[in-house]
Amino acid sequence: MVGPEIERLIALLARLPGLGPRSARRAALALVERKDSLLDPLVRALAQVAHTVKTCPICGNFDSCEPCAICADPTRDESQLCVVADVGSLWAMERTGAFKGRYHVLGGLLSALDGIGPDDLAIESLRARAASGRFSEIILALPATVEAQTTAHFVQDRLAATGIRLSALAQGVPVGGELDYLDDGTLSAALKARRTLS
Amino acid sequence: MVGPEIERLIALLARLPGLGPRSARRAALALVERKDSLLDPLVRALAQVAHTVKTCPICGNFDSCEPCAICADPTRDESQLCVVADVGSLWAMERTGAFKGRYHVLGGLLSALDGIGPDDLAIESLRARAASGRFSEIILALPATVEAQTTAHFVQDRLAATGIRLSALAQGVPVGGELDYLDDGTLSAALKARRTLS
Incomplete structure (x- = not known):
């Protein structure tokens, strides 16, 4: 008994990573409830991204300038x-x-x-x-x-x-990682790539 | 090093229920990557909802018709x-x-x-x-x-x-609920509201 406009919005939101059908429904509801503070700004932000963001022809990054800010940065x-x-x-x-x-x-x-x-x-x-x-x-x-x-x-x-x-990139124990919780493959790789300390 | 347009989109997406800063970033990335199949349809669906969906003056439901489909349904x-x-x-x-x-x-x-x-x-x-x-x-x-x-x-x-x-609404054991996993309040309420079977 939800209108077709809202159903279509829910279906599209559910295709975003991290949102399932149930959370997409909650997100759609939050959007309708907060039209001025959330829905309208989101429409503008999405349209802005759709219009301006391009793939950088040099590196493949997404940015609104061409080449992207990283490729154009002379200090890098x-x-x-x-x-x-x-x-x-x-x-x-x-x-x-x-x-x-x-x-x-x-x-x-x-x-x-x-x-x-x-x-x-x-x-x-x-x-x-x-x-x-x-x-x-x-x-x-x-x-x-x-x-x-x-x-x-x-x-x-x-x-x-x-x-x-x-x-x-080096493979090994992640920072803060406990050996007990680490998978065998990572531990083996870390052992094989051990650093000489002294 | 993400452009301001994408940063603004991430900040807005993170305000949706069910999306944190990290999943909002992933969602924004998915939107930019799938412009034609996801970003553009979502802009249209959101704009459609923003333009058409209103609060029903009778019951308070959200719908594109006034009164809403439920209030207008003569079979209910x-x-x-x-x-x-x-x-x-x-x-x-x-x-x-x-x-x-x-x-x-x-x-x-x-x-x-x-x-x-x-x-x-x-x-x-x-x-x-x-x-x-x-x-x-x-x-x-x-x-x-x-x-x-x-x-x-x-x-x-x-x-x-x-x-x-x-x-x-009745309070009691949810359908499929195991007593062992139920909180004490619900179990007490279910006992107090017990039905006579014979």
Whole structure:
């Protein structure tokens, strides 16, 4: 007995990650109840994003300027290029504040299961950037999955001719992590990659 | 390093019930990534709801028609009026399909703590509807909280002069509920309200 307009809104909200049918219903209700303070501003914010946000032609990040703020920032380190699978990973790296170089978004990971091949990813443009001679190191910041390993091997292969230094994120015990709660794979990897202290 | 447009969208999404700052970020990312299939339809659906959905002047439900589809439905039982705290409760009652009468949304519950008094709720209009003589029973479908009890007592007081029959939802063991996992209050209430079987 909910009107078709609200039903359509609920169905769309339920497609957002983190919202199921029940929470989408609650979110829709909150929006209708708070029209002036929530619904109207959200319409404007979404329309604004829809109109202005574009994919950066250089790195693949989302931003309202072209090239994106990171690519356009002259204070960032020109010698390091960080390769990430998606924009979410790029944002995660930026939140750490630990990386001050440039980025390259692959747009996914190689996956035979999902039918994602090398041509579906921004690997050729990565090779071109690597071959430009501007970067002295390329850091692969990929997740610790089988697809990411396959992708890393493939990228390494394609970049071999450029002679550029390639590195990857370290695997090991997460900060604050208890050994007892850690999975065996991570613990084995941390042991294998142990650092010499003295 | 996320643009101001996306930051504003994340801040607004985080104000929806069920979404925290982290899931709002993921939702914003999903929206930007799926502009045609998710972002644009959501903008249209929200704008549609913002333009068309109104509060029904009779019962307080949200709908695009005035009066709402429930108030306008001639097949519904004219003799029963179900009083609910908010539109979310009305929708929950409708989902059960067990009630075929009319509704009255109070717009909240009496709460000295939150400064919500009788004048902030649709109690006077409820008295007027009860006094119209159209209804033979008023069912209080309020939550099982202290505020709801206070509100129920107050409503009962205000409707006493109308002589109308007043009832409330039963309290007891939820369907599928295990006694072992039930709180003491519910179990005591279920015992006190026990039904005679033979």
